[in-house]
Every structure is written in C-alpha cells, then in structure tokens.
Amino acid sequence: MSNSLLPQNIASLKAYSSAKSEKLTGSTWLNANESPFNKAVELSLDELNRYPKPQPEAVIDAYSNYAQLAPTQVLMTRGADEGIELLMRTFCEPAKDSIAIFTPTYGMYKVSADTQNIAINELSQAQLQRDQISELSERIGSAKLVFICNPNNPTGSLTPVDKVASLAKALENSALIVVDEAYIEFAPEQSAVSLLQDFNNVVVLRTLSKAFALAGLRTGFLLANDAVLNPVRKVIAPYPVSTAVAKIAEQALTPDAVTQMRRQVSILNSNKSKLEAWLSKSPLVTQLLSGEGNFITLQLSDKTLISNAMKAGTIMRPFTLFGEDNWLRISIGSEQELEQVKLWLEQSE
Ligand code: PMP
Numbered sequence: 249m250s251n252s253l254l255p256q257n258i259a260s261l262k263a264y265s266s267a268k269s270e271k272l273t274g275s276t277w278l279n280a281n282e283s284p285f286n287k288a289v290e291l292s293l294d295e296l297n298r299y300p301k302p303q304p305e306a307v308i309d310a311y312s313n314y315a316q317l318a319p320t321q322v323l324m325t326r327g328a329d330e331g332i333e334l335l336m337r338t339f340c341e342p343a344k345d346s347i348a349i350f351t352p353t354y355g356m357y358k359v360s361a362d363t364q365n366i367a368i369n370e371l372s373q374a375q376l377q378r379d380q381i382s383e384l385s386e387r388i389g390s391a392k393l394v395f396i397c398n399p400n401n402p403t404g405s406l407t408p409v410d411k412v413a414s415l416a417k418a419l420e421n422s423a424l425i426v427v428d429e430a431y432i433e434f435a436p437e438q439s440a441v442s443l444l445q446d447f448n449n450v451v452v453l454r455t456l457s458k459a460f461a462l463a464g465l466r467t468g469f470l471l472a473n474d475a476v477l478n479p480v481r482k483v484i485a486p487y488p489v490s491t492a493v494a495k496i497a498e499q500a501l502t503p504d505a506v507t508q509m510r511r512q513v514s515i516l517n518s519n520k521s522k523l524e525a526w527l528s529k530s531p532l533v534t535q536l537l538s539g540e541g542n543f544i545t546l547q548l549s550d551k552t553l554i555s556n557a558m559k560a561g562t563i564m565r566p567f568t569l570f571g572e573d574n575w576l577r578i579s580i581g582s583e584q585e586l587e588q589v590k591l592w593l594e595q596s597e
Contacts, residue, residue, distance in 0.1 A: 257365040264359040267565075274563035276581070276588045281401070281431075281543050283461035284582040285512050289496045299487050304494035310501035311469055315441055315454070323477050324497070326488050328430050328455040328468035332395075333360045335451065335470070338483045339424055340366045340392050348391035350376040352569050354401045354428060373405055381411070385418040394419065397428040399435055402567055402577045404539015412440050416447045424476065427452045433459030433513050435540035441471060448475040458542060459513050460500050467497050516542050520580045523589065530593050542580040550574065557592045564589075 267280030303324055312319045325331045340347065346367035349357045353373065361368050369391045375384065376396070388394055394415070398407050416425045427440040429452050443450045451472035457463040467489075470480060489497075499505060524544055527533050535547035545567070548554065551574035554566050567575040578589055 255365070257362060261359075261362050264355055272558070272563050273561070274558070275561035276585050277563050278579040278581050278585060278589070279563045279565040279577075280463070281458060281541070281577075281579045282463045283458065283512065283516070283542070284585060285461045287461060287500075287508075289499055291492060291495060293492060293495070296491060300489060300491040300494060302484075302487055302489075304489060304498070307489075307494055307497045307501065310498060311454075314501055314506055315469075315471055317441065317444065317471060321444060321471055321473060321477070323470040323472075323480060323484070324489050325468045325470060325484070327457065327466045328428065328453045329356055329360075330488065331453045331468050331470045332356055332426075332428075333364075334480050334484055335393055335424070335426055336360050336364050336366055338480045340364065342366060345392045346390065347393040347395060348388045348423075349395045350397075350400070352400075352403060352567070353395070353397045354430075357395045373400060373403055376407060377405060381414045381418050384415060388419065388423065391423055393426050394423050395426045395428060397430075398438060398440070399431045399540035401431065401541065402543065402545045402565075402569070402575075403537050404541050404543070404545060405537075406435060406438050406540050409438050409440050409443065412450070413443055413447070416443060416450050420447070420449055423449065425450050429453060430455045430458055431541035433509065434517060434542055444471065444473055448473045451476045456497060456500055460509050461512065462496070462500055465493055465496055465500075467493060516580045519583055519586055520544060523578070523580070523586050526590060527593075530597075532593055532596060543577050544580070545569070545575060545577045547572065548574045548576055553593075553596050556596060557589075560588075560592060562588045562592055 307324055308319045308322050312322045342365040346369050347361050348369040348371060350371050350373045358368060369389060371387055396407055396412060412425060412427060429439060432439050440450060440452050451470055454471060455468040456465055527546060528536055532549050532553060533546050534549050537545045554576055557564060565577040567577055569575040
C-alpha cells in the first residue's frame with residue numbers, strides 16, 4: 249500500500265507508548281499507576297446472543313449515586329481515554345479547532361488531538377498554577393476544549409476547584425473545561441463535580457482504572473450536563489460497553505465495594521507518604537515533586553540508574569520533564585513492591 253493513502257497527520261503520528269506495549273520484562277510493575285490490589289470478580293453471563301444495553305442502567309445508577317449526580321449526568325465509556333477522544337470528536341472540527349493543555353501532563357490529549365488533526369495550544373502547568381484568570385483566558389484564546397488534569401499526571405499538582413470555576417465562568421461562551429479526575433479519589437476535596445450545578449461548560453472525566461483497581465476492565469465515565477452529554481451520545485459507538493464489562497463494573501460500585509476502594513486508597517496514600525519520606529533522604533534523588541495521586545515523580549542524579557532498576561525487574565516510568573531526561577515516575581504499589589524501589593536505590597549508592 250502506498251504511504252500517500254495516509255493523511256499527513258496520521259503519517260507523522262507518534263503513537264502513545266502504553267505501559268504494556270513495549271517489550272518490557274519485569275517482576276514489579278510500577279510504571280502505569282495501576283493499583284496493586286487485585287480483586288476477585290464473579291461473572292456469570294447469559295444472553296450473549298443479544299446486544300448489550302448501550303448504557304447499562306445498573307452501572308449508571310451506581311456511579312451517579314457514588315458521584316452524587318443524576319443518572320442523566322453520567323455517560324459510561326471504554327476507559328477515560330475514550331472520553332478524551334469522544335470530546336474532541338464531538339466538539340472540535342479537524343484542521344480548524346484547537347484544544348489547550350498544560351504541560352507536562354497526560355500524553356493522550358496530544359495523541360488524540362494529533363490523530364484527529366486538531367491543533368494544540370500548549371501552555372504550562374506553571375502558568376495554570378500561577379496566572380490570574382484574565383491572563384489564562386487570554387492565553388487559552390480560541391481553544392474549544394481546555395484540559396485540566398487534576399491531580400495532574402505526572403506532576404501531582406492540584407488545581408483548586410475555585411480556580412476551575414473561575415475559568416469556566418470566564419470561558420462560558422467559548423470553551424468547554426475538561427477536568428480529568430482519573431486520580432481524584434486520592435485527593436477527593438478538589439473534585440469539580442459540584443460545578444455541574446452551575447456550569448454547562450464543565451465536563452469531568454473519571455475512571456475505574458486507578459483507585460477502583462480495574463485498569464483491565466477499561467471503564468471510564470463522562471460527568472456533565474445535557475448540553476455536553478447529549479451531543480456526545482450521538483457520536484459514541486452504539487454498544488461501547490460489553491455485557492461482561494457492565495456486570496463487573498456493577499460489582500465494583502456497590503456500597504461495600506466503594507468502602508473497600510476507600511480503604512485501599514488510604515493504604516496507598518500511607519504507602520506513598522512512607523516512600524516519599526524515604527526518598528527525600530536518598531542522595532540519588534535530586535528533586536521530588538510532592539503532589540497528589542498514586543504516584544511519585546522525582547529526578548535522579550543520574551539517568552542510568554533507571555536501566556539498573558529495569559534490569560532487576562522493577563519497571564517504572566522514565567520521563568523527560570522540563571527539558572531533562574532523568575525523571576522517573578513511580579506508581580504506588582504494595583509495601584513489598586515499594587521495598588524493591590528502596591533496594592534498588594540502596595544498592596545503587
Ligand atoms: N487520565 C489520566 C490523567 C491518566 O493518567 C489515565 C491513565 N493513565 C487516563 C486518563 C486513562 O484512563 P483509562 O484507563 O480509564 O483510559
């Protein structure tokens with residue numbers, strides 16, 4: 249097949265390098281901000297000869313209850329990643345519209361935009377945290393979607409919900425504020441869900457991949473009012489959620505399962521504080537970004553240390569941040585898994 253069949257934006261696309269797409273071999277997986285808690289699920293399926301419900305009511309009801317919203321404010325997607333892509337497909341016109349992102353941030357915003365030939369107005373996390381609303385709105389300019397990752401992956405920074413509200417107000421007639429709350433369960437006070445009472449131009453992205461320990465399920469949610477969700481309902485695939493996924497998601501959202509999730513979050517937050525305290529004393533760690541989420545991002549004195557960890561089977565996520573390639577993001581695993589991190593650094597000294 250001739251390459252000329254490919255549109256230019258696809259030919260030059262750099263694919264998202266996912267946690268499992270590389271040929272990595274390891275015994276301790278701390279590279280994808282997954283949960284270390286593997287839960288047992290029960291699955292008995294019938295009527296697989298029939299198509300599933302496009303939006304399974306039991307899951308929508310359970311999630312709306314959890315998020316304290318009305319069921320009409322919840323749309324289930326194939327992971328938060330599908331939510332990101334759907335918002336661009338619905339609200340952005342290729343080769344015409346743009347989105348705004350605050351880097352460093354989650355890589356899929358760029359991949360999704362590039363795939364769909366949507367321009368990116370790249371601002372910085374520092375600007376988001378520092379600038380006044382008037383200045384920020386000016387910089388955001390004509391962007392249709394403004395992605396605020398909260399807490400931000402990989403820096404852990406939190407944008408106060410008041411600031412999100414002010415930005416939504418300032419851009420009420422020009423942009424949709426997309427608040428990516430993939431990690432919000434680790435810092436629930438700053439959720440933007442309450443803004444849906446006042447704003448039609450806010451949409452919150454959620455997932456079961458992190459605190460709910462179900463990355464393998466591929467389930468996310470878009471939380472918004474009709475003004476956002478009704479157009480998205482026209483664009484989403486007819487049956488995005490398989491019968492099996494719906495059954496498991498329903499089990500993950502019972503009151504008991506939510507209590508268990510919160511217990512696991514507090515264990516992970518405590519594992520994180522302990523590891524942070526330990527890392528802050530390591531002579532090989534030159535900078536530690538202290539933030540929210542089930543991960544710690546740090547700078548090492550020497551980037552070759554990372555390959556030693558990989559060789560020993562401890563897989564973490566290397567990053568180039570602020571122009572330097574010796575950054576590392578460590579997902580918060582079990583205490584035993586985090587012992588491997590300490591062992592690696594101790595042996596490297
Ligand atoms: N948003 C952020 C900030 C993430 O870090 C991730 C996954 N790493 C996602 C969204 C995607 O989540 P999901 O697994 O639900 O597609």
